[in-house]
Amino acid sequence: MKKQFQTIDWSKAKRSFRRTAIYLGIYLILTFASASMLVTLHPSRALAITLALVPAFAAIGIVRAYLLSVRELDEFQRRLHYEAILIAAAVTAFASVAYGFLELWAGFPRLPAFFAMLVMVGAFSLAIVVLNWRHRL
Amino acid sequence: MRNRLKVLRAERNWSQADLADRLEVSRQSVNAIETGKYDPSLPLAFKIARVFALPIEQIFSDEVEAAS
Incomplete structure (x- = not known):
């Protein structure tokens, strides 16, 4: 076939x-x-x-x-994944820095380090859905 | 980069799916190239040229050059 x-x-x-x-x-x-x-x-x-x-x-x-x-995947679909990974990395970096300052200076509770992974996976999933939706057929 | 993919495909009565099969890429990729949202890599551009049996410059053109 x-x-x-x-x-x-x-x-x-x-x-x-x-x-x-x-x-x-x-x-x-x-x-x-x-x-x-x-x-x-x-x-x-x-x-x-x-x-x-x-x-x-x-x-x-x-x-x-x-x-x-x-x-x-083909090269275009791979590019969408790379873009989603980049967005997820940026969101994770921002979230960890922002929450780090909140912990230090605003008395927010300490969170386990693996929360960063949850943020990254969540941001990646959302980004890949949005990017695929933008390039829908 | 501009391309004549849609016109060339229409001349041959190929659907996006037909072209995608010939290029071994997804229909999503063909659509993104046709609508100018994605510029293909050189290997894929050469493959497109082979599929249409045309020189690459008859399919793709530089946007700045085309405007002048």
């Missing part, structure tokens, strides 16, 4: 979704296992550091899945 390139190539989208779901599953299992062990075993500091970092390394798999998906 002739290869069809549509706005969404469903066979690639399915493959990409499956790959991301697998890595996300591994990440969630390791996060749950690591958290359970930290709470129940009360490990030494060295072991606690190791256990705490296990889910972080598992998250590299999610990044790999995303990179593989982007490589399968």
Whole structure:
């Protein structure tokens, strides 16, 4: 069958979704296992550091899945993703600096560092939806 | 950069999807190039020239040169 390139190539989208779901599953299992062990075993500091970092390394798999998906896009669609990443990086930088000052001088509560990742993923998702909408068919 | 993609495609009775298939890109990309929202890379511009069997300068032109 002739290869069809549509706005969404469903066979690639399915493959990409499956790959991301697998890595996300591994990440969630390791996060749950690591958290359970930290709470129940009360490990030494060295072991606690190791256990705490296990889910972080598992998250590299999610990044790999995303990179593989982007490589399968054509050059224009890749440009949209690069633009979305740039917007997400700018939003994250602004949000972290602004909140840092609020923490320091306005008594705002301290937030865990991984909130920066949530901001970045949120900003990226919003940016890619808006950019695709602007270039809709 | 200006291009004659839409005219050339119409002359051949190709839809955007037909051209996208020939170029192995998405229809979204063909649409963005046609509407001047995206300038293709050199490899893609050469591929477009090959698909239309035309020299690249007969498809793409410099906007500043075209205006003067």
